[in-house]
Amino acid sequence: MENILEIYSGTENCPIRTVLDRFGDKWSMLVLLILDHEKKVRFNQIHKTIGDVSQKMLTVTLRKLEADGLVERTVFPEIPPRVEYNLTPRGQSLIPHVQNLSQWAKDNIGEIRASRANYSK
Amino acid sequence: MENILEIYSGTENCPIRTVLDRFGDKWSMLVLLILDHEKKVRFNQIHKTIGDVSQKMLTVTLRKLEADGLVERTVFPEIPPRVEYNLTPRGQSLIPHVQNLSQWAKDNIGEIRASRANYSK
């Protein structure tokens, strides 16, 4: 088992951890899925679609995704202002994996819930 | 855009969020990858492989994975005690998706880092 360490040890040296630390938050994956579904969508529409995200956290989430080059932000200098978000090619390349994970979740949520209920007793 | 809401809204009704809330922690995915790589592994070996996880969090992480039916825990009544962990079939079914995500991370970490550095200025 030679260089597993190259993969696992230390947050900075580890691509997995560097990236997962980012998507492991509460909203990133959801936002990516919405952006994939809507192609081009305004701030408020994302807000209403998720429903229970705070304005602050949605902003933070979008800024992080933008910083990573996964999401593009377009500001239209109108009044009232309009801002549209869409996936970049890099962001799109991540979508299939998120979709697969999401599909796995849907396929397994039933048994997982059952296991959890059974475990705590 | 009919029932996107069925998918996104509310944590309890949403399989994606129910499952991702669980794997979105700091260590679960890493533990799954290690278990997949080692097949059968003792507590201390996981601990040393990751390196910077606290004993408490490793325990908590393993308990959650066990509760979800992804990991099996086998106790050998010896002195000193020996406990071995391995993936269940359900856990194994998740591995390909985690691997894909991890591969994507490795493929894109360079450009992501560059984007982040460029963004903050």
Next chain:
DNA sequence: CTGAATCCTTTAGGATACTG
């Protein structure tokens, strides 16, 4: 060796008020 229990710090995230 594999934990459990306790205490403590750090971080994520929400509520609210305000702005161009």
Next chain:
DNA sequence: CAGTATCCTAAAGGATTCAG
């Protein structure tokens, strides 16, 4: 409309101590 700024709470996680 799309934020920013501030304050606050809750949750995650670490350090340490103890035990079978």
